[in-house]
Amino acid sequence: MKKAEKNWLEWSVFAASTALIIALLGFLVYESLTVGNAPPDIHLEVGAPEQRSGYFSVPINATNKGDHTAEGVHIEVVLRGAGKEETGDFEIAFLPRRGSREAWVTFKNDPRQGTLEARVLGYEKP
Numbered sequence: 624m625k626k627a628e629k630n631w632l633e634w635s636v637f638a639a640s641t642a643l644i645i646a647l648l649g650f651l652v653y654e655s656l657t658v659g660n661a662p663p664d665i666h667l668e669v670g671a672p673e674q675r676s677g678y679f680s681v682p683i684n685a686t687n688k689g690d691h692t693a694e695g696v697h698i699e700v701v702l703r704g705a706g707k708e709e710t711g712d713f714e715i716a717f718l719p720r721r722g723s724r725e726a727w728v729t730f731k732n733d734p735r736q737g738t739l740e741a742r743v744l745g746y747e748k749p
Contacts, residue, residue, distance in 0.1 A: 663693035667741040672734040679730045683741055685715055686723040693718045693746040700728045704737020
């Protein structure tokens with residue numbers, strides 16, 4: 624009885640699979656060696672306000688520059704101007720390490736006529 628030999632397609636699939644597994648293992652080892660132990664470090668960027676029907680909408684970009692994930696990130700945005708203060712807040716359920724999320728907060732008054740201040744009120748570490 625003769626043993627069946629593998630053809631070129633079988634060898635190429637085997638080689639590609641082996642290379643993919645080695646690359647994945649290399650990436651996982653690299654990630655585990657280079658990840659630090661810094662807590663979530665959340666940076667906020669306030670975008671340009673847009674007028675919608677009856678209100679003004681402001682985009683907020685939250686970026687986690689830390690080495691751990693943050694959950695339940697509670698963000699407050701305060702609009703100050705013309706002797707008035709208006710606040711808006713929202714929550715981001717999941718902000719991964721080195722990741723970012725975009726959210727929107729709305730105001731009745733025009734944010735272009737005042738100053739906007741965004742801050743993180745708190746978050747959970749999973």
